[in-house]
Amino acid sequence: AAGMFLRLLSDVRWRAANPKWRRMTCCQRSTSSTAEPHPVSLPAQAQVVICGGGIMGTSVAYHLSKMGWKDIVLLEQGRLAAGTTRFCAGIVSTARHVSLELKMANYSNKLYQQLEQETGVQTGYTKTGSISLAQTQDRLISLKRIASSLNVMGIPCEIITPKQVAQLHPLINIHDLVGAMYVPEDALVSSANVSLALATAASRNGVQIHERTSVSHVSVQKGRVTGVETDRGQIQCQYFVNCAGQWAYELGHSGGEPVNIPLHACEHFYLLTHPLKEPLASNLPTIVDPDGRIYIRNWQGGILSGGFEKNPKPLFTEGRNQLEIQNLQEDWDHFEPLLSALLRRMPDLEALQIMQLVNCPESFTPDMRCIMGESPTVRGYFVLAGMNSAGISYGGGAGKYLAEWMVNGYPSENVWPLDLKRFGTLQSSRTFLRHRVMEVMPLMCDLKVPRWDFQTGRQLRTSPLYDRLDAQGARWMEKHGFERVKYFVPPGKDLLDLDQSKTFYKPDWFDIVGSEVKCCKEAVCVIDMSSFTKFEISSTGDQALESLQYLFSNDLDVPVGHVVHTGMLNEKGGYENDCSIARLSKRSFFMISPTDQQVHCWAWLKNRLPDDSNLTMEDVTWKYTALNLIGPRAVDVLSELSYAPITPEHFPSLFCKEMSVGYANGIRVMSITHTGEPGFMLYIPIEYALHVYNEVMNMGQKYGIRNAGYYALRSLRIEKFFAFWGQDLDAFTTPMECGREFQVKLEKGMHFLGQEALLEQKQNGVYKRFTMFILEDHDTDMDLWPWWGEPIFRNGRYVGKTTSSAYSYSLERHVCLGFVQHFDEKTGEELVVTTDFINQGEYEIDIAGQRFQAKAKLYPFSSLFTHRRRKDEVELSGYQRE
């Protein structure tokens, strides 16, 4: 059967006989070419060594060389494009839920389109378009949301009727469809050839490519990459890029310092058939039928069809060598549900003859998003892997972002959702990965609804109060491995089970959260917020203060016992982190950041704090249980438990005191709640957690205390216009853009990171502005709920997207937060956004294609702040992401 899969699976021989290797040919297996001299010996050193010759490795090499880096070596253990890339189905689809992924796919599509012209290598690029089918109304809503995103990006896309589907594709059975989404510019490529084309272009730019060379070890000295060891010798290098695909996890662990790259392979099957009697046209649209869990594309007159089954088969959990990928078995019994779905979708294919069932492992990540970026522990060690079966769609864009990251220090987009540092060691257990990817792979086709929680790999990190809260009806979600309460189901009340609770409309917990919010406003609630990342930074002299003053934008030289909200900014003034810092003593600080900052913030500070043994930083996250007492009666509960005066005179807002609560001494009490409501955060050494919780609940009874969860917290913070890092704020957002100038002390007497950028913004104005929108004509019971990522329209023109939303029980309206930009009507150029520009517009929010009128506000409703404790300072901070 040699030559059978010429285009798709072209078996590529990479000839490198001459040292100035510049040529590639494509030929079939032949017996004559068995003796293959190894090309040039490896160079002794290079600036960059890329491991992996698949689509990712070649794309990174291509973009790095385009950006001017020439001293690059690409190593491939087998042959170029011989791994997953070789077997990949070759569908370039921009229909993505996450807008960053959508951008990557869009860039890839444009790149591949001109690649053949640029390199002379045939890529098989064919613009076919794609049709995503909806068998249910919910699915159609999901597609409409994507369509809204695509449209504002300028990617042609339309929602079409089943009849129109039949006109676009002759074989489809449409009787069970309610609609579809048509993206006419989606394309098909031969992924192996795209990879070869990228390699060709890269090598023309000076990149050296060596096949049959395996990396066995990555050398690290003083936390920096210094070189690699291969089976053909050593190469010294400054940068190492791990593009090893499904072997990236193992490669990450083969270095002097382990780099955790949480991904895991699953078997993935697709079917190839002989041509139809009347061969299918090569420009016939690709069909994606997520409800049937399958995709179908034309392939050499026949079809190629695969899917994402409900019961995936993870493999290589123990780690294996690459050779086994060639010998994976076809498993027809496993494929049966997908075959049934295929024949249901295209009944006329019954008589079509089978050519092969291809078993092509794909790697999946714990959150269904790919992994890129620099290792938090080893500088110069970059990773690009874990494509969740969309490698060819992301390849171009992902390679570009990583190249920018390496060359410029950061990509041109906020890539935090894909950043390797969103994971830590805790997501790297093989068991965890094995279990999680079995959930992730089916999710590829599952309906993506708001507030989805993973069900596997749970209960890893828990508060000491977990069992107590669980017994009281807590429902849990997970953040960075930590179990957090969503809300408490009152006794006797039943909620829908998991599958039925999936909705784009008003959820079944609406009233439950409403009553928790009410209690926060009128009495007092307890929320367990132990998941927050907590660092202690101290020094023998003034080193701690000096270093922090440089790394944070607010003035930290405050009296002992004060709490400061401040951003941790990068050179461009963007938020790398948003935190609260308490000055515990003259020389020690307690820093609280969002849960998923544990790895990123640590790496950021480690890399920037002076290497001084007198300055210590400790991660004390695990040492404290954090209880948030929210509500007007919190002060009463606390004063009864501590016998200490807690009136505003003694304990003003943004203060921190160590005090006793019940029998427990040394509880760190801070007068912040992260919601704008009055109350306190209690940081409790974990062994006292249960005692303090019990005391608080007992004492609180007479004040009407109750448990509450993060959904209530979110509703409270969003109605008060509190931005959260990771959700609303990112490395491309400055304090000036989100109304937090007051948290920046430009004149604090010393230089700090991002200062210049902020000064410039202060003079020239900002190009986007964080804005609050109140939905006006939205019916909470009947209409689709906003989520995040909804396009914002000003006077009918697209100006930005929402970043978070919640129902405000006080306003009895939905509140969306988001950024407004100002594009020139003619050129599309970004202009300065002024207060007037915001205030003088008519706004609409597009939820799955339906637009709702919204009122824009730049400042929160002051009436919502019942107890303003300090006139001059409004507490504005928060940490959770939903």
Place this chain on the structure above:
Amino acid sequence: AIPVRSSRLPLLSDAMPAPAHLFPLIRNCEISRICSTACYCHHKHLCCLSSHFAHGHFRYAPQKKFAALYRPKENFNHFIHARDYASTPQRFYLTPPQVNSILKANEYSFKVPEFDGKNVSSVLGFDSNQLPANAPIEDRRSAATCLQTRGMLLGVFDGHAGCACAQAVSERLFYYIAVSLLPHETLLEIENAVESGRALLPILQWHKHPNDYFSKEASKLYFNSLRTYWQELIDLNSGETTDVKEALINAFKRLDNDISLEAQVGDPNSFLNYLVLRVAFSGATACVAHVDGVDLHIANTGDSRAMLGVQEEDGSWSAVNLSYDHNAQNEHEVERVKMEHPKSEEKSLVKQDRLLGLLMPFRAFGDVKFKWSIELQKRVVESGPDQLNDNEYTKFIPPNYHTPPYLTAEPEVIHHKLRPQDKFLVLATDGLWETMHRQDVARIVGEYLTGVHHQQPIAVGGYKVTLGQMHGLLTERRARISSVFEDQNAATHLIRHAVGNNEFGTVDHERLSKMLSLPEELARMYRDDITIIVVQFNSHVIGACQNEEL
């Protein structure tokens, strides 16, 4: 595909009349015809006789039994006929849960306990189950672990002319075997304990389903017979180590002898007196396995069967017979019977494939009608209770009855050394074997025990297969898999196939539902009692033992 035995009735087609419509017809109109028709027993062990002379006031038994006596083909015609009269034919279907509750009612599983996380026994455990066709069922089963010697005993017993003999054998035989295997010192110890009224060493640990009962009334009687046996063994004290084969043969013969003697001597208690007579006048076959390490002994008397499931190197399954049927199909057996009787009887010995034209198995427990002299039979019946006297069957002397005994309980014993590829043993009464070929039994159990993953994977290779063909094949394979998952018990799984298999060798729910919804009066025409024990072997232990012996 399973070859369908010719003797099996075709299933009533679509509209099966409800029994209520059917039986009045037979009762009222056909009795005389049925009685006058030549008898033919569909694979009954004993011809011409009510299988329940236990209830047996002769009037040829309750009407419901007539059906079973009737020639199947004619019977079937009757049903067709009867259907014509049925005014409102009703469909009679069982839902899958109902089917399962019938199939699983008698299932039992035993897992050999582990010590220190290890099972050092060559047996992992066993699954057993029974599906009645007779009411009450005439099959019995037993399983027990020998406590004073090593090894495990498992057996199936197929009764005929009632269940009394099978019941007695299922209660008693293993004790006889265990005692036969005991060393002299242990026998002495036990005897001394009984003598001095001390607690007895436990001999067997039974593994019983709640429905497997022991008769309380007869226990004293049975115990005394057993004690007499071991006392004789003590007196005999050969000093030699006990050979398992010999022990099995001795135990079988001794028990049959005791059954015979007890009936001759009688018992002052009238209930017991009647019981021992019923035991002796009914019969039972026995197929017993003794497993000790790699030594597997099968002792068989009659036409139940033991079969070994062997996994070949390529993963496929094959069957090895570990017993010979003692019936007319076995030439050696026919030869043996003829050898034991004068030449003059040669023609009358085996008629219509039956011993003396009556009995299907050529070896059996009980059945004193084929063992005692005519005088003895007459004497016992006459002095026996009225119930016995009223029963035509007991009075009836087999034709051409000249040189008794014609029947023996002596088993044929086969010894097999277990190998790692020997994965399981199936003991089953003929109810299973007449519906399924042993090769299919081996495959179905093998695939069940190893899980579905071992279903041979499909590879397209160079063949021309269309998507539609592949889809059909996969759907069918999935149906097979789902039927595997339905059962937690290998014996149940086998019964499901035995009763529900269609021509493709897959379980057809509709067929299963029809077969199981047959009223008890009809069931016996379509199937026999089925009793199955599936013993699963521990290949690791067997492999290790083998290596030690090498």
